[in-house]
Amino acid sequence: MGQKLTIEPVTRVEGHGKVTIHLDDENQVVQTRLHIVEFRGFERFIQGRPYWEAPVLVQRLCGICPVSHHLAAAKALDVIVGVGPDNISPTAEKMRRLMHYGQFFQSHSLHFFHLVSPDLLFGIDADPAKRNVIEVAREFKDLAVQGVMMRKFGQEIIEATAGKKIHGTGAIPGGINKSLSIEEKMKFLIGKDPLNVDQMITWAQGALDLFKDYHKKNKNLIDNFAKFPSSHLSLVRKDGALDIYHGVIRAVDTEGNKILHDIDYQDYLDYIAEEVKSWSYMKFPYLRSLGNKEGWYTVGPLARLNTCDFIPTPLAQKEFEIFRAYTNGKPNNMSMHMHWARLIETLHAAEMIKELLDDPDILEGELVRKGNKTIEGVGLIEAPRGTLFHHYRINKDDQIEMANLIVSTTNNNTPMNRAVELVAKSYMNGQEKITEGMLNAVETAIRAYDPCLSCATHALGKMPLEITLYNSNDEVIDIKRSE
Amino acid sequence: MSKVLNFTIDGVICMAEKGQTILNAATANKIYIPTLCNLPGLKPRGSCRVCNVKVNGKFLTACTTPVAEGMEIENNSEDIIDIRKSIIELLLVEGNHYCPYCEKSGNCDLQAIAYKYNIPAPRFPYQFPDRDIEATNGKLLKDHNRCILCKRCIRGIKDEDGKSIFAFKRRGHKVIINIDTRLSANMTDEMAQEAMDICPVGAIIKKEIGFKVPIGERKYDKEPIGSDIEEIKATTI
Ligand code: SF4
Numbered sequence: 204m205g206q207k208l209t210i211e212p213v214t215r216v217e218g219h220g221k222v223t224i225h226l227d228d229e230n231q232v233v234q235t236r237l238h239i240v241e242f243r244g245f246e247r248f249i250q251g252r253p254y255w256e257a258p259v260l261v262q263r264l265c266g267i268c269p270v271s272h273h274l275a276a277a278k279a280l281d282v283i284v285g286v287g288p289d290n291i292s293p294t295a296e297k298m299r300r301l302m303h304y305g306q307f308f309q310s311h312s313l314h315f316f317h318l319v320s321p322d323l324l325f326g327i328d329a330d331p332a333k334r335n336v337i338e339v340a341r342e343f344k345d346l347a348v349q350g351v352m353m354r355k356f357g358q359e360i361i362e363a364t365a366g367k368k369i370h371g372t373g374a375i376p377g378g379i380n381k382s383l384s385i386e387e388k389m390k391f392l393i394g395k396d397p398l399n400v401d402q403m404i405t406w407a408q409g410a411l412d413l414f415k416d417y418h419k420k421n422k423n424l425i426d427n428f429a430k431f432p433s434s435h436l437s438l439v440r441k442d443g444a445l446d447i448y449h450g451v452i453r454a455v456d457t458e459g460n461k462i463l464h465d466i467d468y469q470d471y472l473d474y475i476a477e478e479v480k481s482w483s484y485m486k487f488p489y490l491r492s493l494g495n496k497e498g499w500y501t502v503g504p505l506a507r508l509n510t511c512d513f514i515p516t517p518l519a520q521k522e523f524e525i526f527r528a529y530t531n532g533k534p535n536n537m538s539m540h541m542h543w544a545r546l547i548e549t550l551h552a553a554e555m556i557k558e559l560l561d562d563p564d565i566l567e568g569e570l571v572r573k574g575n576k577t578i579e580g581v582g583l584i585e586a587p588r589g590t591l592f593h594h595y596r597i598n599k600d601d602q603i604e605m606a607n608l609i610v611s612t613t614n615n616n617t618p619m620n621r622a623v624e625l626v627a628k629s630y631m632n633g634q635e636k637i638t639e640g641m642l643n644a645v646e647t648a649i650r651a652y653d654p655c656l657s658c659a660t661h662a663l664g665k666m667p668l669e670i671t672l673y674n675s676n677d678e679v680i681d682i683k684r685s686e
Numbered sequence: 687m688s689k690v691l692n693f694t695i696d697g698v699i700c701m702a703e704k705g706q707t708i709l710n711a712a713t714a715n716k717i718y719i720p721t722l723c724n725l726p727g728l729k730p731r732g733s734c735r736v737c738n739v740k741v742n743g744k745f746l747t748a749c750t751t752p753v754a755e756g757m758e759i760e761n762n763s764e765d766i767i768d769i770r771k772s773i774i775e776l777l778l779v780e781g782n783h784y785c786p787y788c789e790k791s792g793n794c795d796l797q798a799i800a801y802k803y804n805i806p807a808p809r810f811p812y813q814f815p816d817r818d819i820e821a822t823n824g825k826l827l828k829d830h831n832r833c834i835l836c837k838r839c840i841r842g843i844k845d846e847d848g849k850s851i852f853a854f855k856r857r858g859h860k861v862i863i864n865i866d867t868r869l870s871a872n873m874t875d876e877m878a879q880e881a882m883d884i885c886p887v888g889a890i891i892k893k894e895i896g897f898k899v900p901i902g903e904r905k906y907d908k909e910p911i912g913s914d915i916e917e918i919k920a921t922t923i
Binding site: 251252253255256258259260263284365366367370371372373375376380381571600601602 | 786787789818819821822827891893894895896897898899900901902
């Protein structure tokens with residue numbers, strides 16, 4: 204009879220997840236599962252609410268990247284109010300983009316400095332008492348200050364575009380409710396050191412250098428930890444450029460062959476299905492053409508850099524070329540390279556912010572457009588953690604009748620399960636005790652995806668995990684928890 | 687010239703014209719008394735009772751009580767503030783008031799008074815009533831979850847013949863305010879906006895254009911409610 208091992212991350216906001224690992228009589232891992240309690244409730248309780256409330260209501264899903272939900276919902280409603288995402292006014296689109304790049308910048312910076320930098324600076328095997336953001340602040344004060352300032356800069360961009368740092372109201376169906384003031388623009392462009400965009404670009408480059416340096420010294424770990432073949436999916440601009448706000452859906456297989464050919468996301472249901480499994484609250488999306496066994500895919504920073512052809516800002520493009528050359532132009536399937544991709548995107552976001560601030564449309568112009576109302580619309584956006592789908596249908600009285608949300612973490616459900624399985628197999632096979640090393644490794648694998656379940660743990664840079672080990676009779680034989 | 691009456695509010699000497707209500711006289715003397723159901727230009731009803739003051743030791747609604755010569759009025763004593771707070775708290779628990787996604791947030795009198803009186807959470811248990819949204823009207827949406835039954839809409843929004851477009855339906859604790867389908871059929875956009883503005887909470891919402899006023903530019907974003915009236919700052923405990 205086999206044994207079952209349970210790892211339970213307890214989080215505050217998004218419910219909790221756990222990992223169960225089944226062992227056979229020889230203590231070999233036979234099955235691994237990551238369970239995450241997801242936010243399905245929102246799809247139900249938004250029913251009956253007026254459609255224009257959706258961008259403000261659904262962003263409450265998340266306290267780290269609410270802007271993504273805000274904008275994905277607004278984009279779906281652009282379709283419903285008959286304007287469509289291709290037709291909103293230049294001012295509206297650029298303000299929304301500025302908001303979104305601001306959020307990317309702050310979310311990616313937070314992830315890197317709070318969650319990843321302790322691993323890079325002290326080593327993945329360092330004592331957890333040492334390997335945290337408080338110790339980073341103590342020993343690498345300048346770097347910690349940079350992290351705080353980068354996040355602050357991004358949040359201030361959000362505030363200037365959405366009205367508030369968290370849970371604002373900027374995007375409305377068919378447009379935006381404000382343009383940028385000249386004072387705001389100048390503050391971000393040439394504001395007092397350190398909070399101006401040029402400084403942000405420099406610091407983003409510095410963070411990239413830090414990663415690349417660590418990579419050089421720890422090739423084996425960074426290249427081989429939780430590495431597995433995967434397909435990748437993301438939005439790309441119609442010309443193939445990296446675009447996190449708008450575009451078409453592209454997916455590539457592990458060799459780089461296109462398996463979704465730049466499709467219009469209004470038709471996503473023709474190409475993507477979701478499988479329900481009895482053991483998880485979170486669905487498992489897959490490409491219909493490949494079926495539920497082979498059709499799973501990865502989303503997020505790594506996927507975006509694997510699907511796009513180029514990055515439309517010069518500094519990030521240069522880094523992208525180095526990144527792509529590392530795998531000879533083939534998709535990169537190394538889980539830890541997610542951090543590399545994330546930092547290239549951070550640099551791109553800063554460059555885009557600069558470009559948008561320099562654009563005159565951001566200061567004035569038409570804010571909202573109207574068209575012929577339709578009853579259904581889909582909004583897609585690349586959230587920091589990956590592709591986010593919002594789909595709404597309304598009734599004749601303007602009330603939401605149906606909502607379907609596929610959040611980034613749901614898209615990454617299968618790959619995260621794979622990553623955890625790989626780690627579990629390499630650490631657990633033949634053992635019947637949970638080691639500290641395994642706990643850390645599972646945490647590191649999950650963290651690479653920056654899933655929503657880690658939101659609550661950002662502050663201290665830790666992911667609380669509880670592991671329960673079951674024997675073949677489903678009896679608990681060991682419990683281990685990371686503090 | 688109408689007769690001038692002398693009276694005091696919290697010891698401050700004030701003057702009023704004969705027939706003026708305590709509320710209007712206080713406003714004229716730059717003293718803020720909170721109200722929800724009252725609206726200048728509409729006949730006062732005294733229904734929300736948030737404007738309770740103590741007159742010669744008795745609780746009375748300031749919006750309906752005329753000033754009398756020599757009245758000594760308490761507006762900011764501890765017991766009055768506690769009564770006002772408890773009324774606001776009762777209103778908050780009685781309906782479903784979710785400010786985070788309410789379009790009226792920042793323009794809502796109930797929210798603004800709750801902020802002014804520093805109410806972080808109500809002392810009473812939430813009732814979470816099961817209420818609907820009336821959405822069939824082409825211009826307006828009536829969200830019964832947020833209605834505080836102040837009747838401002840009934841009194842203030844009328845058609846050309848002077849008939850109220852809003853009306854009570856049902857009785858007792860099941861009472862709701864409905865939009866008259868027939869009378870509202872020809873409602874103009876301006877009237878719909880007026881109805882939304884007259885409602886002190888987010889129970890009447892003009893359809894389609896939501897959240898158009900950015901955060902920072904809403905009525906109570908810059909100054910707390912009553913700041914336009916108040917010269918003598920009320921203590922809010
Ligand atoms: S709808 Fe608004 S104005 Fe009318 S009674 Fe309810 S709260 Fe008062």
